[in-house]
Amino acid sequence: MSLYPKNYRTLRPHWLRRIGFALLGVVLLYAPFALLTRALLWLTGTPLLPDVHRICMRMPIQWLAQPWMYATMIQEPLYLGSVLVLPAIALFVGPLFCGWLCPAGGFTEHLSRLVPTRFQIDLSGKVNPVPVRYGFTAGMMIASFIGANVCCSFCNFTYTQNLISAVFGDFTGIAYWASFMVVGFVLWFFVLGLFTRGGRGWCNFLCPAGALQGLSHSLGRWLRIGRSVQIDHSLCRNCKTCVSTCPTWAISSKEDQTQINIHGCNVCMDCVEGCEQQAIAYKPNRREARHVETAEPAHA
């Protein structure tokens, strides 16, 4: 069994570009660099350590269910990134952060290509991850309302930060893995990462930041504003290459028609680059887009 999808050679330059952007994400968001975080802390005069927790993308989503936390979000506007800035961007251009900049999602996706596919679980077409992700996000918010903090126990941003800190000599975060946190790490990195086809099992099932952006992206399509990845069925031969290429299992082939589930698409453009028919394009959401694409679940 091949290590890669059959269009691997076509996709290699594109994957290298995306790896470059994921490394940029590391430099922008993660200590010891955290250039974006440092700049935002400096601009807002906030005396906090510059690491990924300062622009946490999970807690503020949890706080949406806690009206008493709204004042905190307004006082520390860095916390508004995941609930305002990323969804606003996604409304017009999709979850570009997820597909291109997120070091946590990119880390497992790109590394998973080194694992032979015979060792990977392939749930695409068998499980529709979209309702699971929306359900997990809703459950996390409801649990927070009664005082349970789910998001920090299952935070792949934290695990990635711990790994990067350890590379630069700070092993404090790794030490926490002697606790229950190791379960989350194993789940994120091995089970849903390296040993799941696409390496994005965590993003597909559990990421609240991805869920909010996916919802916003689909709203943009519904309102016919912004852009999204769309298939031109007059060019598509239904070869299913894109189905096996998509790391988020957002493409399915149903009744001889290939479809993209916009709720799961993170606009990584792998399918755009890999389609030999050039049947897939990232283009403006026009009136006819509703007929070209449907938001069907990604079941085969």
Ligand code: SF4
């Ligand atoms: S969109 Fe392209 S890659 Fe996907 S099934 Fe159609 S021809 Fe094949």
Ligand code: SF4
């Ligand atoms: S549908 Fe295409 S652009 Fe969207 S996540 Fe899948 S491969 Fe990437």
